[in-house]
Amino acid sequence: MMQLPKLDEYDSAPVYVQLSDHIKQEIFCGALVEHSRLPSVRKLAELLGISTTPVEAAYQQLIAEGYVYSQPRRGYRVRAVVEGYHDILLGKSDTQITEDTKGINHASMTNRQGQAASTVVSPDLQSLRPVTNVTYDFHMSHNDFSLFPYAKWQQYANRVWREEAEELLFYGNPQGERGLRNEIAAYLAQFRGVRCTPEQIVVGAEQHLLMSLLTQTMLRKGGIRSIAVENPGYRLLPGTFRNYGYEISPVSLDNEGINLDELDRASVSLAGVSPSHQFPMGMPMPISRRLALLDWAERSGAYLIEDDYDGEFRYSGRPISSMQGLRENTPVIYMGGFSQVLAPAFCIHYMVLPKELLPHFGEVYRTVLFEQSASRLHQRTLELFMRDGELGKHIRKMRNLYKRKHDLTVQSIQQHFGAWPGFEIRGEHAGFHLMLRLNSKQMANAMVATALKTGVQVASAAYLWANESVPADGKKEFMIGFAGIELEKIEPGIAALASIWKV
Structure with a gap:
């Protein structure tokens, strides 16, 4: 039986975060056992005297992290968690990693950009590399730089160069600048x-x-x-x-x-x-x-x-x-x-x-x-950028922007590929790309090449399987990147891709 939490409206953590963390603690202390049923969203909201929105958000967060599962007509239930870990410090690892990073005390404190550096690229690798001059660029790892804080970054870089130019021209610490490593340690504790x-x-x-x-x-x-x-x-x-x-x-x-x-x-x-x-x-x-x-x-x-x-x-x-x-x-x-x-x-x-x-x-x-391989100028600039809290601000802005692109890409794929045999989307709700899985008699590389000829860039996932293995169900898999493409091009780009690949 779950004990009701004492929610604090003055707490810096949102209500849904307080609620999800409380349920985790109930699971780890054994009050909620495997497969036990949680109160319905409406019932728990009534018991706590709050709206259903934070309860729904808390349950969805618990599902995403693997603490809870849901089944039609059976409600929300507790998943099995490995025994012997009741002493995990949830407050240290999970509760600090909130979606809103305001208030982080920075003063105390991977690259998927293509797969090869060679200028000679074999045909099977070509789809994994970014291509210029395409109409619809769904490359899996392009960034959106429209919100990059150019002026702020230049301000910090100029300050570092003005104050430390002579020192920065020499080799730095082989392990990385100490100040930056301090900030990274604090950043990782807060964010990850x-x-x-x-x-x-x-x-x-x-x-x-x-x-x-x-x-x-x-x-x-x-x-x-x-x-x-x-x-x-x-x-x-x-x-x-x-x-x-x-x-x-x-x-x-x-x-x-x-x-x-x-x-x-x-x-x-x-x-x-x-x-x-x-x-x-x-x-x-x-x-x-x-x-x-x-x-x-x-x-x-x-x-x-x-x-x-x-x-x-x-x-x-x-x-x-x-x-x-x-x-x-x-x-x-x-x-x-x-x-x-x-x-x-x-x-x-x-x-x-x-x-x-x-x-x-x-x-x-x-x-x-x-010797240290990363530029000392960039390291020192990033250190100041992080220390003043600018990185947290930038992440929040980019997360909101990428969410809009993610949601529109999912909606567009469902609209234009919904009737395709074996249609499936995987990898939603995170990252820079979605996985589109389809049944097709065509070779995946041929489909990618056809799309590129007509101005649409996507990548096949076939190259990422080891020893020439393939998905057990035989579906073709494509990585649809949404971060780098302009928002207004997403729907027409997906429509064009569906038309190019039509059965």
Whole structure:
């Protein structure tokens, strides 16, 4: 039986956040057991003396995070959560990650931009790269820069250059500017629920470089020569580790993320996952699976690489907190960056290493003596931008803009593809793209090429499947990016795509 919460109208957290956090605590303390039924939206609203809107929002947030499920005519019910985690500090990880980031105390405190850097691109990779001069650009990772704070950024850059020009011309800290790492640690705690110190953060110009340093760090640790990766999944992770001699074990996905039974059979000591928003399928990993995955890592003596490339952008409820922050001292290597939060051209990414890996990372540095790859000017500018609270303001603006584009894209796809055989949308409510799944006798690459010839750019997901595997149901999968396209072009662009591909 759930105890009713005491809601505080003067609390900085919205009512639906207070309510969803209270229900989580009831689940973890055992007051709400597996499959127990929650009060209906209307009933709970009456009991609390509030409107149904915050109750509905709280329930939807709990569903998104995997604490609750709903069934027709059976209402909202509690999902199974891994036992033994009643001591999780919800207030540290989830309650701080609110959709509205006003009031963050900054003073105390991934890049999906194409898949290859080579100028020579094979035909099967071409659809993954941005193309200029298209009428309708649904590329999966373009940004919208219409709201970028150009004047504010230039103001900070001019200040840094004026005060520190001579110093900035020399090499900086190989691990990244200390001030920026302080701000990143505070930012991750506030926005993503990550628990770390600035000493655990490594800044780099791009993901491949950081991943390469990570492979060498793991080799220095010893005993880890294989890695499990999501299938389908982001190619940079397995590609980088393969180039350093690691054995790659692709593991299939189910509706909740990486398949734990397959992961157990893979006998690996390292696994890469994207729990907040799986790439490319888009499903969030529910709390029970995330806890079970942490359990697997501890039981196996393994490490997890958490790719959180677009965790800030969720369009229904609050962003889902990181897996790294669910417990103290998790064996999780957290990867993130500012390519989608700000812009890819600044080339600022970061990884958060578990404390026990820091000595091995130090050995890599002493062996190679590498220098910092990210511009010191950009690092110092970003530090000031974050410290003054400008990043939080920018994220709120962009989340609202991308939500409008997301909602219109979903609506347009439903309108123009609703009658298509096997039509399905996946990956809603987060990120920069949607997955459109269809039945078709045509080859996916041929469909992409036909669309491009008529001015519509989309990408096939076929390349992201390992070892030439394909979806079990045989559907063709396309990534429809909505972030970079102008709002007024979304509906006619989807209409054009449906007309081009018509049966």
